[in-house]
Amino acid sequence: MPPDVFGRTILAAGTTIDALGQFELHPVLGELGATLRFSQSPALMIVAVVLVLAFLYIGMRPRAVVPGRLQAAAEICHDFIHNMAVDTIGPEGRAFFPFVFTLFFFILAGNYIGLIPFSFAFTSHIAVTLGLAILVFVLAVLVSLKSQGLKFFAHFMPDGAPMALAPLLIPIEILSFLSRPVSLSIRLFANMVAGHVMLEMFAAFTIMLAGLGIAGDVLAVGPVVINIALMALELLVGALQAYVFAILTCIYLREAVAH
Amino acid sequence: MQRAILTLRPVARIATSALPLATGLLVAGAPGAYAAGMPQLDFGNPLVIGQVIWGAAIFLVFYLIVSRSALPRVSTVIANRDTQIANDLDIARDAKAAADQAVEELRRARHDAAREAQDNIERVINEARSAAAQQTAAMNARLAREIHEAEARLSEARTKAMGSLRDIAQDAASTMVRQLTGIDADAARLRTHVDAAAGARGH
Numbered sequence: 160m161p162p163d164v165f166g167r168t169i170l171a172a173g174t175t176i177d178a179l180g181q182f183e184l185h186p187v188l189g190e191l192g193a194t195l196r197f198s199q200s201p202a203l204m205i206v207a208v209v210l211v212l213a214f215l216y217i218g219m220r221p222r223a224v225v226p227g228r229l230q231a232a233a234e235i236c237h238d239f240i241h242n243m244a245v246d247t248i249g250p251e252g253r254a255f256f257p258f259v260f261t262l263f264f265f266i267l268a269g270n271y272i273g274l275i276p277f278s279f280a281f282t283s284h285i286a287v288t289l290g291l292a293i294l295v296f297v298l299a300v301l302v303s304l305k306s307q308g309l310k311f312f313a314h315f316m317p318d319g320a321p322m323a324l325a326p327l328l329i330p331i332e333i334l335s336f337l338s339r340p341v342s343l344s345i346r347l348f349a350n351m352v353a354g355h356v357m358l359e360m361f362a363a364f365t366i367m368l369a370g371l372g373i374a375g376d377v378l379a380v381g382p383v384v385i386n387i388a389l390m391a392l393e394l395l396v397g398a399l400q401a402y403v404f405a406i407l408t409c410i411y412l413r414e415a416v417a418h
Numbered sequence: 419m420q421r422a423i424l425t426l427r428p429v430a431r432i433a434t435s436a437l438p439l440a441t442g443l444l445v446a447g448a449p450g451a452y453a454a455g456m457p458q459l460d461f462g463n464p465l466v467i468g469q470v471i472w473g474a475a476i477f478l479v480f481y482l483i484v485s486r487s488a489l490p491r492v493s494t495v496i497a498n499r500d501t502q503i504a505n506d507l508d509i510a511r512d513a514k515a516a517a518d519q520a521v522e523e524l525r526r527a528r529h530d531a532a533r534e535a536q537d538n539i540e541r542v543i544n545e546a547r548s549a550a551a552q553q554t555a556a557m558n559a560r561l562a563r564e565i566h567e568a569e570a571r572l573s574e575a576r577t578k579a580m581g582s583l584r585d586i587a588q589d590a591a592s593t594m595v596r597q598l599t600g601i602d603a604d605a606a607r608l609r610t611h612v613d614a615a616a617g618a619r620g621h
Binding site for chain 1: 455456457458459461463464465466467468469470471472473474476477479480481483484485488489491492493495496498499502
């Protein structure tokens with residue numbers, strides 16, 4: 160079978176299911192891609208970025224006082240993230256609004272592009288989600304140190320807790336603080352992987368059942384119906400996980416700017 | 419490198435089975451999956467780390483475009499709209515104030531006009547009333563005077579009539595005496611009797 164545009168071989172499983180093969184990375188643009196380590200993942204990141212920017216620029220082109228549909232959609236996206244940032248972080252949230260906006264739409268576009276058949280979700284790679292989570296974590300720590308100075312470290316001892324518990328509480332607080340990027344990245348990664356594995360599974364069931372003759376042809380409709388429902392679920396999960404990532408970023412930044 | 423991948427494979431298997439229950443069962447039930455582990459954990463593949471480097475660059479470019487150009491563009495449009503709406507509201511508020519003032523002036527003008535009209539009506543009625551009273555008084559005075567004159571004339575006529583009554587009575591008495599007795603009665607004596615009789619009757 161010839162490789163597709165991303166250099167992948169589409170696997171029509173006979174009696175086996177390759178649920179994880181969809182996450183494999185392949186260099187695009189042939190030798191050049193292999194040399195630059197440029198796989199379909201960054202290629203689709205660029206597609207995601209271009210789509211979001213096109214949406215914003217084409218949507219805002221009329222600059223109308225009474226917006227059309229696309230402009231209204233772009234403005235709703237702007238206001239949605241702006242309100243999220245300012246309501247959660249506080250007045251300082253205005254400074255972080257572009258960052259939260261970038262983060263949210265990078266993840267959302269990545270999740271949704273992954274739902275297009277034969278496409279790929281770059282948010283299903285722990286390296287990508289962990290990179291984003293570490294970015295958020297480092298930003299939050301830097302903002303904390305800038306706005307609170309060394310008082311930042313006082314947060315590892317909860318207010319009003321008895322001093323005797325300090326040797327127990329401080330390690331727990333530090334551990335929970337350090338686990339933030341881990342939970343943030345694994346939450347998104349696991350959700351995307353689980354969704355795509357399920358879609359691949361049920362799609363493969365259809366093919367396998369179709370090999371069983373007439374009865375199989377009839378039964379093969381079942382997984383298709385399930386996949387339609389799963390697609391709806393994944394649309395929800397894709398938006399929800401982008402939102403969760405963005406709102407947790409806002410919460411971490413609020414703690415960072417709080418005095 | 420190869421060894422690292424091998425050590426990661428069991429981890430990948432555990433991670434795979436930690437996926438949602440249904441998926442986990444299905445993966446376990448599927449004989450001989452093609453990918454030996456999760457490709458995401460195959461850190462020996464340069465493409466896995468490569469996408470992080472590329473991703474960082476793409477994310478940075480995305481952030482710079484969004485923060486420098488795309489979002490200010492949206493914010494400007496929204497801010498312009500808010501300003502325009504605020505201005506329009508101000509204009510509307512001013513227009514309403516002017517309209518309210520005009521209504522108030524109209525109301526006052528109508529009130530004043532109504533009062534003036536009422537005053538005019540009252541003045542006209544009073545004038546008419548006093549004119550009528552004057553007329554009545556003049557008429558009454560004229561009638562009273564005429565009555566008075568008529569009474570005076572009547573009294574005079576009566577007095578005059580009363581004065582000639584005695585002459586007539588004396589003539590009648592003198593004629594009766596002459597007819598009855600054939601002699602002429604003494605005029606002076608007759609006059610005395612006529613006066614006495616007239617005086618007794620109040621004439």
